[in-house]
Amino acid sequence: xxxxxELKILFWILVVFAAAFFLPLESARFNTAIVxxxxxxxxYAREHVVLCLLPAFFIAGxxxxxxxxxxxxxxxxxxxxKWMSYTIASVSGTxxxxxxxxxxxxxxxxxxxxxxxxxxxxxxxxGPAINILAIILxxxxxxxxxxxxxxxxxxxxxxxxxxxxxxxxxxxxxxxxEEQMNIVAPPEKRPLWQTSLHFFTLVLILVxxxxxxxxxxxxxxxxxxxxxxKWHITSILSMFLVYSLIYILKIKWYLVAxxxxxxxxxxxLAANFIANATLAxxxxxxxxxxxxxxxxxxxKTDEDNKQWTIASWDFAKQIMPLLAIGVVIAGxxxxxxxxxISIQGVVPNEWxxxxxxxxxxxxxxxxxxxxxxxxxxxxxxxxxxxxxxxxGMGKGPALALLLxxxxxxxxxxxxxxxVMGTKKTLVYVVLVVIMSTLAGLFYGYFFG
Numbered sequence: 053x054x055x056x057x058e059l060k061i062l063f064w065i066l067v068v069f070a071a072a073f074f075l076p077l078e079s080a081r082f083n084t085a086i087v088x089x090x091x092x093x094x095x096y097a098r099e100h101v102v103l104c105l106l107p108a109f110f111i112a113g114x115x116x117x118x119x120x121x122x123x124x125x126x127x128x129x130x131x132x133x134k135w136m137s138y139t140i141a142s143v144s145g146t147x148x149x150x151x152x153x154x155x156x157x158x159x160x161x162x163x164x165x166x167x168x169x170x171x172x173x174x175x176x177x178x179g180p181a182i183n184i185l186a187i188i189l190x191x192x193x194x195x196x197x198x199x200x201x202x203x204x205x206x207x208x209x210x211x212x213x214x215x216x217x218x219x220x221x222x223x224x225x226x227x228x229x230e231e232q233m234n235i236v237a238p239p240e241k242r243p244l245w246q247t248s249l250h251f252f253t254l255v256l257i258l259v260x261x262x263x264x265x266x267x268x269x270x271x272x273x274x275x276x277x278x279x280x281x282k283w284h285i286t287s288i289l290s291m292f293l294v295y296s297l298i299y300i301l302k303i304k305w306y307l308v309a310x311x312x313x314x315x316x317x318x319x320x321l322a323a324n325f326i327a328n329a330t331l332a333x334x335x336x337x338x339x340x341x342x343x344x345x346x347x348x349x350x351x352k353t354d355e356d357n358k359q360w361t362i363a364s365w366d367f368a369k370q371i372m373p374l375l376a377i378g379v380v381i382a383g384x385x386x387x388x389x390x391x392x393i394s395i396q397g398v399v400p401n402e403w404x405x406x407x408x409x410x411x412x413x414x415x416x417x418x419x420x421x422x423x424x425x426x427x428x429x430x431x432x433x434x435x436x437x438x439x440x441x442x443x444g445m446g447k448g449p450a451l452a453l454l455l456x457x458x459x460x461x462x463x464x465x466x467x468x469x470x471v472m473g474t475k476k477t478l479v480y481v482v483l484v485v486i487m488s489t490l491a492g493l494f495y496g497y498f499f500g
Contacts, residue, residue: 081398085384088395092383092427093376095390102334104154105372106341107258112157113364114251115165117356120240128167128175130229141174142210143182151428151458153375154258155179156467157367163471169225170218173480176468178210181459186434190454193434194441197499198451205455205491213483220479241356242300250296253289260285261337283333290315290340297344302353311343371467378463382427389436405440411448411496413489419449420488423457424465424481433457448496456488 076082115124128137159176167175182203191199218225240247263282266275278285294312297303319336326332344361351357386404387397394401407418428436437450460481469477 081396081400084396085387085398088387088397089380089383091393091395092388092390093379095388096379096427098330098334099390100151100153102337102341103261104151104258105157105375106337106368107254107261108154108157109364109367109371110341110344110360111251111254111258112161112367113360113362114247114254115158115161116363116367117360118241118247118250119165122240123244124162124165124167128162128171130166130168130225132168132171134170137168137171138174138211138214141171141214142178142207144175144178151180151183153427153461153463153467156371156375156464156471160367160370160467160471166228168218168228169221169472169476170214172214173217174210174214176480177213177459177484178206181206181210181455183458186458190434194437194450198447198454201451201491201495201499202454205451206459209455209459209484209487209491213480213487216483217476217480221476246296246300249292250300253292253296257286257289257293260289261333297347301348301351301357303347303351303357304353307347307351311340311347314343315340370470374466374470375463378461378466379427382425382462386422386426405444408440408449408453409444409446411446411493413493415446415449416452416489416492416496417485419445419452419492420456420485423453423455423488424460424485425462426457427461427463428457446496447499448492448494450492451495452488452492455491456484460484 126132127140155176158179159172162175163172187199187203190202260278260282263279265279266273294308297308298305315336318339322332322335326335348357348361383397385397385399387399387401388395404422408415408422423433433454437445437453440453441447441450465477465481468480472480
């Protein structure tokens with residue numbers, strides 16, 4: 053046994069040595085892929101970690117601590133009304149407006165609280181796939197038919213994939229159903245409207261803090277108007293959060309006031325001394341999150357307030373390393389595509405454009421695979437697709453990519469595997485790819 057252990061260590065030493073020895077530094081493609089990886093990592097850290105992921109962890113913490121298990125079981129449990137649970141799960145994306153990575157802590161939270169596999173998977177798919185902002189942008193830039201096809205496909209996919217998963221793993225679901233029949237839910241600690249107000253305040257802060265910039269020539273739409281005032285709206289919502297912390301969570305008012313003052317000062321300093329408009333909002337958001345963590349961890353009135361931050365931290369520890377690994381791999385293989393910047397990975401862009409041309413079974417399948425593994429931040433898939441269509445991509449493969457891309461990504465898969473296990477994750481990914489391929493074929497046949 054000891055010899056096998058030592059041989060295993062030797063094997064990995066040799067692997068690392070060989071990788072270092074044969075590094076193709078003379079290859080332009082390899083060096084470009086390294087640049088693309090670093091560019092994607094930098095962009096992801098600036099655009100998504102502070103403004104997107106950290107608030108999502110706190111929202112997941114709310115589900116884990118403040119939303120009673122009885123409520124989760126009532127709406128998503130194995131014994132819940134199927135019509136109600138799948139309906140709620142399948143349209144959740146219109147409210148959340150998150151990407152494939154931001155949905156993960158929320159999915160992990162309801163899964164741990166006892167949600168049935170089918171509704172949980174429907175929620176996992178619909179969160180990023182039915183993002184109402186992305187649907188609107190799709191309709192405006194890629195055509196009304198594409199926008200309608202995307203929303204119909206995403207709603208149908210979330211329900212069908214969830215139902216198929218529940219049928220495939222019906223034995224496990226039967227055991228869960230029997231276990232949950234014997235669970236006696238404790239009484240609610242506070243009225244449902246209070247928990248809902250706290251939860252949706254955080255959700256709306258997440259949505260408006262990440263409201264995407266409209267296309268360059270769009271200066272008169274409601275979208276542009278909201279984007280222009282998104283930080284004013286976020287500040288107003290933050291006042292609702294202050295109310296919630298004091299009057300719902302019963303945290304001492306002077307602790308909350310201290311957090312507000314420190315955050316306001318940091319916002320003033322950032323606005324006046326940080327020229328980069330993208331980086332400036334990160335400072336007050338970081339300070340606000342740090343302040344919220346401090347006042348909840350040191351709150352003495354209710355142990356749940358402390359557990360909220362601890363639960364959020366647990367989600368961060370579980371998910372962040374896997375996302376980081378996934379972003380690095382995705383950047384190296386498929387490159388970095390954002391804000392008008394396109395840097396090739398090891399897989400050349402020309403290959404992608406060649407593979408997804410026309411409306412064959414193969415082109416739709418390849419588009420689904422590419423979408424499943426490439427990382428798309430919220431709204432970025434639309435301008436990327438616009439460029440691919442201009443390069444010859446068929447309408448069917450475009451829809452296939454729209455249905456698989458936002459809901460899946462390599463970082464997303466790594467985290468799902470840690471929650472559901474390898475087999476369930478593979479089944480989920482295969483179902484998304486197959487259904488995206490079929491939807492693309494159908495759409496391309498009638499509208500291509």
